[in-house]
Amino acid sequence: MRLDHDQLRQFDEQGYLFLPKVFSDAEVRALMREVPAILGQDRPEVVREKDAKTPRTAFAVHTYNDLFGRLARHPRLIEPVEQLLDGPVYIHQFKINAKAAFDGDVWQWHQDYGTWQRDDDMPEPRAMNIALFLDDVTEFNGPLMFIPKSHKRGVLEAGHDVTTTSYPLWTLDHDTIRALVEEGGLVAPKGPAGSALMFHGNLVHGSPSNLSPWDRTIVYISACHVDNHIRAFKRPAWIAHRDFTPIACLPDDCLLEPAAA
Amino acid sequence: MRLDHDQLRQFDEQGYLFLPKVFSDAEVRALMREVPAILGQDRPEVVREKDAKTPRTAFAVHTYNDLFGRLARHPRLIEPVEQLLDGPVYIHQFKINAKAAFDGDVWQWHQDYGTWQRDDDMPEPRAMNIALFLDDVTEFNGPLMFIPKSHKRGVLEAGHDVTTTSYPLWTLDHDTIRALVEEGGLVAPKGPAGSALMFHGNLVHGSPSNLSPWDRTIVYISACHVDNHIRAFKRPAWIAHRDFTPIACLPDDCLLEPAAA
Numbered sequence: 116m117r118l119d120h121d122q123l124r125q126f127d128e129q130g131y132l133f134l135p136k137v138f139s140d141a142e143v144r145a146l147m148r149e150v151p152a153i154l155g156q157d158r159p160e161v162v163r164e165k166d167a168k169t170p171r172t173a174f175a176v177h178t179y180n181d182l183f184g185r186l187a188r189h190p191r192l193i194e195p196v197e198q199l200l201d202g203p204v205y206i207h208q209f210k211i212n213a214k215a216a217f218d219g220d221v222w223q224w225h226q227d228y229g230t231w232q233r234d235d236d237m238p239e240p241r242a243m244n245i246a247l248f249l250d251d252v253t254e255f256n257g258p259l260m261f262i263p264k265s266h267k268r269g270v271l272e273a274g275h276d277v278t279t280t281s282y283p284l285w286t287l288d289h290d291t292i293r294a295l296v297e298e299g300g301l302v303a304p305k306g307p308a309g310s311a312l313m314f315h316g317n318l319v320h321g322s323p324s325n326l327s328p329w330d331r332t333i334v335y336i337s338a339c340h341v342d343n344h345i346r347a348f349k350r351p352a353w354i355a356h357r358d359f360t361p362i363a364c365l366p367d368d369c370l371l372e373p374a375a376a
Numbered sequence: 377m378r379l380d381h382d383q384l385r386q387f388d389e390q391g392y393l394f395l396p397k398v399f400s401d402a403e404v405r406a407l408m409r410e411v412p413a414i415l416g417q418d419r420p421e422v423v424r425e426k427d428a429k430t431p432r433t434a435f436a437v438h439t440y441n442d443l444f445g446r447l448a449r450h451p452r453l454i455e456p457v458e459q460l461l462d463g464p465v466y467i468h469q470f471k472i473n474a475k476a477a478f479d480g481d482v483w484q485w486h487q488d489y490g491t492w493q494r495d496d497d498m499p500e501p502r503a504m505n506i507a508l509f510l511d512d513v514t515e516f517n518g519p520l521m522f523i524p525k526s527h528k529r530g531v532l533e534a535g536h537d538v539t540t541t542s543y544p545l546w547t548l549d550h551d552t553i554r555a556l557v558e559e560g561g562l563v564a565p566k567g568p569a570g571s572a573l574m575f576h577g578n579l580v581h582g583s584p585s586n587l588s589p590w591d592r593t594i595v596y597i598s599a600c601h602v603d604n605h606i607r608a609f610k611r612p613a614w615i616a617h618r619d620f621t622p623i624a625c626l627p628d629d630c631l632l633e634p635a636a637a
Contacts, residue, residue: 216550217550217553221585221587223587224587254515254564255521255562255564257584260516260587260588289477289478289589292478292589293589296588296589301516301588303515303516321587322587323518323584323585323586323587324482324584324585325584326482326484326485326521326582326583326584327521327557327562328550328553328554328557
């Protein structure tokens with residue numbers, strides 16, 4: 116799983132990469148079998164939407180679910196990130212975003228590194244996201260929208276929005292978004308379950324609500340170069356991890372092996 | 377502007393018709409020039425989003441704006457409707473839905489005729505909608521979603537939702553939508569400004585929020601066969617009109633003529 120020259124250039128220029136079908140249907144099914152029980156848990160790591168019922172995000176799933184623990188060390192996800200960040204990485208954040216059918220709410224326009232810098236004192240944007248689709252992502256179920264090239268603009272001014280959704284977020288204002296879209300346009304990469312998006316920590320993104328009858332389950336792994344670990348510990352450890360040990364990858368078949376056992 | 381056999385069959389089978397570029401760029405520009413002043417008015421016909429600022433819907437615009445008054449009698453919109461409803465029609469409702477950039481809120485899953493029957497005592501679903509795009513409608517700015525074939529199911533059970541948005545609506549429950557989509561799928565017709573959608577009064581539809589920096593201005597004309605006029609007058613006359621005079625169409629160039637004068 117080495118990214119080629121064109122992929123490296125696209126990531127550098129556009130700020131993201133779409134990798135179709137990184138995981139097989141069998142691997143996706145194995146992961147999805149775990150999801151309902153995870154999202155059904157009553158624990159602080161599982162954040163609900165404003166209706167206090169619908170699951171919005173389950174944090175740190177790799178620390179309390181064996182199969183997602185394996186996913187967090189999967190070579191098909193971690194090796195490309197080591198390549199892009201040029202060295203060993205640790206997991207800064209790991210979550211399942213449910214964006215549930217009918218009730219999944221928006222994620223406002225934001226940069227992830229903006230939060231990591233402001234809240235966690237992460238020194239540099241040597242950190243990025245992997246989004247793994249566990250459902251088909253279509254135009255109907257609230258796909259991620261990226262503003263290509265916006266990762267070149269550094270950390271943009273942001274306001275702390277604590278009212279729009281159930282989860283506080285450093286969000287960008289309308290004039291900033293208008294100017295960035297004028298320059299880079301908008302894209303909403305879509306594809307079958309098992310596909311992955313890799314995107315720069317400073318890439319501006321958001322996603323609309325999901326009115327469709329189809330869930331849009333996505334795993335987000337935020338990986339950070341080990342030398343660039345966070346310095347501040349204001350947020351709970353299950354939101355901003357404090358274990359900076361480099362990830363040691365498992366074998367390529369690690370997701371299917373336990374199911375077969 | 378006669379619909380052909382294939383178009384009539386598609387409307388009957390699927391419940392909607394997409395007509396690209398019914399109006400020229402010059403006609404759309406003339407209409408759009410009027411829109412900011414209309415949406416800026418402080419009057420009961422102009423409904424705001426929950427934030428009490430962003431315009432959501434301006435009702436009855438044809439009664440207080442000359443150019444939209446002409447649009448309401450335009451042969452390219454009214455003649456196909458007279459053909460589909462098999463006779464003369466009057467305007468039951470006329471509105472501009474702003475779905476404003478960044479802040480335009482959802483329209484939940486609903487049937488329009490469900491409301492016209494329950495609230496206005498309209499005898500039969502011999503009434504339908506024309507949606508005229510005044511902005512380009514894309515995957516990003518909250519396009520209408522239709523459940524094809526759902527118009528064949530009659531009036532479906534609905535609940536009166538007075539909390540989700542600033543405007544009360546008879547909405548359908550999740551199980552109903554799931555079953556209808558299982559059968560008919562989902563479509564979100566998109567196209568350039570000047571395009572029109574014609575859809576059956578019982579076709580189930582909704583639209584997501586608009587997170588993009590692009591407005592999605594759409595005019596909705598709800599036309600009803602004159603024999604099928606409403607019997608109850610519970611809602612304000614600017615929401616459910618009480619003038620059942622058949623529309624007399626104007627000449628085809630009626631939108632450009634005043635601008636030229």
